[in-house]
Amino acid sequence: MPEGISAENLMNNIMETLSDGFREEKSNSVSSQFNRLFGRQKPVHHILGGGKSADVLLWRNKKISAGVLIGATAVWILFEWLNYNFLSLLCFGLFFLVLGQFIWANASGMLNSSPSQVPRIAVPEELFVNIAKTVSFQVNRGLSFLQDVACGGNVKQFLLVTASLFVAAVISSWCNFLTVLYIGFVGAHTLPVLYEKYEDEVDGFVYNVLGQLQNQYQKLDTGVLRRIPRGSFKGKKHE
Secondary structure, three states, rough: OOOOOOHHHHHHHHHHHHHHHHHHHHHHHHHHHHOOHHHOOOHHHHHHOOOOOHHHOOOOOOOHHHHHHHHHHHHHHHHHOOOOOOHHHHHHHHHHHHHHHHHHHHHHHHOOOOOOOOOOOOOOOHHHHHHHHHHHHHHHHHHHHHHHHHHOOOOHHHHHHHHHHHHHHHHHOOOOOOHHHHHHHHHHHHHHHHHOOOOHHHHHHHHHHHHHHHHHHHHHHHHHHHHOOOOOOOOOOOO
């Protein structure tokens, strides 16, 4: 051991070095925790609902997730590429259903002494009620949000929403409604699992893009938006 350095000083230097490294690692983990996309602090699975639907979207069971995606792709190919329409597919499905039950009822009577009971097919009423409630709730929620944007006086939010609607209108003009739904379904079925796998890289890229957009917006706000007079959107009180 060199002169002038005691064993006690050497141990103190080692402990200080380890302590500094631990503090640096802790600060990096805390900063990475707060730099999540949209400020989230919960796992992706929990944000998606944490149930079976989240398991399907995150490919927890690859057979079920692949089956759902293949089924949606088959429906899109039937309607978009093969030019089938819903009424023709419905009639074909009912045709095979009636034919299958007819063969079942008559073949079982010829092979057995007593004909077997053909199973009855019925759609539960609660299914349509739940679908109607869900659709109406989401539509009313969307309309309420658009009205709040239009009358809230937040110019930044108003420009963001109108630009998003304009982009959606342009994309919709390139393809039909079914293709837009299929693209949205494929995106919802693939983007969450990709984000869960590469969330650190995606978060860093998105925050860099948002930082650049914020700088551009500040320039636009300083040069143009602050010169626009803002009116009061609140109704006057009647005496």
